[in-house]
Amino acid sequence: MIERILKKNEQNVAVAPKEPLYKTDVEQLEIMVRYTETHKQFSDAQKLEREIACLNVLFPHVFRPMYEGDLMVGRYDALPIGFGSVTSVGAPGHYCRFDQMAKMKSRMDEKCHSTIDELIAYWKIHDTREIFYKDNLLENVLGPFVDVRYPVIITARFSGMYLDYNKLLDYGIVGLMNLIESKKEINPSSIIEYKTMIEALKLLQKVVDHHIGEVKTLLSSTLLEKRKHQLVNLLNALTEIRTNRPSTMLAAMQLAWLYSSVAGVVNYGRMDDYLGDYLVNDLTSGRLNEEEAVELILSQWRLIEVKRTNVNGRVIVGGRGRRNEKNADVFCKLAIEATKRAQMVEPQFTLRFYDGMDPEIFEKALDSISTGITYPILYNDDVNIDAVMKMMKVDFDTACNYVPFGCGEFVLSGKGVGTPNVCINLLKSLTVLIHDGVDQWDYQYKFGPLQLKKMSEIKTFEEFLNQYQQQLSYYIESGAQSHAQSYKVMNQQVGFIFTSILTDDCINRGKMVLDGGVFHLGGTNEMYGNINAADSLYAIKKLVFDDKVLTMTQLQDILAHDFDGHQDLRQAMIDLPKFGNDIDEVDQLAVWLHEFTCLHVASQAEKVGLDSWQVVVINNQVNTEWGRATASSPDGRIAGMYMSNANNPQSGADINGPTAMLNSLAKIRADINAGTVQNIKFSRRMFEQERVKIKALFKTYFKKGGPQLMVNIVNQADLIDAYHHPQRHRDLIVRVGGFSARFVNLDKDVQKEIMERTCND
């Protein structure tokens, strides 16, 4: 046995440090005690009343004052105890962040300790995820998110909700209240649902009032003329949206933002679709000029950025199916300009494009990318809409509303759930299989009740693949059950009332989103280690079964000892053809693995009562973190080393140039999953000097069926220098996988994985 030391993972995917909370520890504690006391007053049967009561404890108190230069309001802090949707801002449902509570305790005076301990004790039982974990983990097989010792990790979260902002802006707050009121008669059994929806909207008004008060106070002080003008505009906007529907872009933006804040939603929809008309109206009436519009968008970007969700903060522009394409394109172009200027890691600015879209937009997008900002991320509608139609079984118009959230999972904007509550490590699974169920990372048995053949008995590669399929099927099916269970647990605890109001078809049905309200109840399953697994399968096929260089038993032995004494064989494994070089015999194994996992995952949906359950290959840095606890593999990868990101070749393994790499990627079917992400890296010199040819490269890849592309423009020398001298490169931004980050904020092995990706120069 080899003694393994695992670097501790955070409970959540966290890279960029957040700003310290505005409220003092004492103030936070006071709110959290009240929140907890309020929570205690209700039973689960009163979950909706409880939710509203709890939200009233938080809002508007958790908003912090606006910053100098902000053109809109709505900065708020997620406390260690509170209500949320996603793990990157607070946590889902009623939550307690035990890690933050421990830190708080260590900061605070001893006389507060017993209060903190009582809170922790209460929430150990009532935190939504704790409730879920209590009954759904499976020893050595299903672990909690992100415990990298397990081959499968599960969680209860409500990530990636996109609200129907058009509905919000079309109706306004009072309009929505009236709409809901009108449904009471139609669905008399939903009286509590409707009542709490209206109470939620009243709370939103309270939040608006709070900010009106704040702006009025500011206006009573001495101000420069320009600032005064800005604040007067803001006051007018806030006053308007308190009751009426908005009439300006500022008012529309403000209403959408405050709504997202109270809903705990951290992806912001097709912004050009819902703001384009307001913008064009402002521009034509002279209320705004283009420069002022860009400033306003930048102010919005700053509010998004400060949440530092790392993997969320999506803003989508472009694509088919926007209500007024011409006006939306105007917003789209100015938003690209704002993104280019901002040079911030959030929003995760995303461009959907299609054949026939205004070509100027794509040009502007490449201009922005060339600055090194990594945005926009490019999504190919001509491939993705078909995939969504097929996999979610919806019509073209509905599919046009697909939006990638978080790291890139597709969901139907305003009418779908697609949270990724299960993750599977395909490479770890393979290493467990190779060693007859024992993970050579921690020497635990990870087959559960599964009975598979001993490796020594396997005679053919097909037989081996069959065992792998059986193993993965077991993991997938267990994951599907727990995914469905996560919705049930969340639905027992909360209604996600704010999200429900702006999610089709909750108002009409009189049901909350997870209680039968949502139009499309889907979910996603994140796959990791795909390409290392495919490369490893090829190595097994070649070395064990085709060329008979090794027996399975010898392979077990070599891998169990991390190649010790067998450097020549390790080198032989590394030298074998790898995915990403347009070599069919190895690429086809990646294609096979992708197809098998996608189809088997999809086939579980009906069994567990979901409208869809789909694979996403959209890694963030967990490919590196999970690699840390994955044993040595037949692709020559040593235990603990990072795994490839998503569908991309193992860093540096693609040596035949970008056409070969993209050809390999394009072989992987894009029509049987809910999103994959592809990274490509160019030197600044190459991207600037060969722009025309690189554009042709991208265009061809997209024509060949490429669904998505994330482009990193870096100087390789800068990356290397930043690795050794982080202080010199504070601003360097890179695309990791499903998110962008300042390079120097990443862990060293994540940095290394990125550095070693092939740079086309």
Added chain:
Amino acid sequence: MTKGLIFDIQRFCVNDGPGIRTTVFFKGCGLRCAWCHNPESIASYRQLSYDPTRCDGCRKCFDHVDGVGISMVDEKAEVDMNIHDQNLSLVSVCPQRCFTILGEEKSIDEIISVILKDLDYYQESGGGVTFSGGEALNQWSFIEPLAKKLKEHNLHLTLDISGYDPGGLLPKTFDLMDLYLLDIKAAKSEVYQKYIRQTLDPTVMLELLKSANKPVILRVPLIEDINDDSDLFDMLAKLVNAYDNIIETNLLPYHKLRKNQQFKLLNDREFFTVADHSRKEQWKNEVRLRQIRNVTMENELIFKKR
């Protein structure tokens, strides 16, 4: 010839003609330019290459040759590549894979199957295939049927030539090639004598190409204080004026090889000074002064007007 001797097929080449291209590098060259960027291409046979950085001192190669032409120094093998230039048996002896073979014999079908993988990219970008080397002309009898097959796919074909064609093969290529890349190595005969050991007159090739109505891109390696004299720029100006089939001239500043490989004909390469920014600016000024049209350096168009 059923097989060609290739030392590399490189996809996504962006500097060997228009659009996205695949360049096939043929092995074997009649010239010995001291600054050669592709010394792997010089010998016209399969030869051994050695990467000492991978050596872990296991001595297996040393034992294999009984110490002839290999010595162990500081736990690493030192290999006399003049002796072992063609001792390809060493490849399988080394567990660290220090030895590799430069050059591979490939059939037309093998090459075509690689080239056609990027057909969509050529079509989208107006690209195609470039035959380079070494001296590709030397293997024309192999290239000819290959090029014919590629023409069935309407591919744009480019031939990269050194200007040295003792066999007078160039006219045979006119039916198939769309564009030529022609090296201009120096203006002064003493530079030719000292660094290339051949005298070439580029106008011989240019005349032929002009009469065949073939467009040409001149490619000029610039080596500080070796060939970058005013005579060279005068000659370029003269050529570009005299031949309107010269569509472009690429100035290629010398850069040092940074590979770990050792092989025969590499070890006697000379190293020259790598030009700094100010020298490159001087070169640009020489071009502007003479108003030589369509000259680029590192993808920057220096002077456009005719």
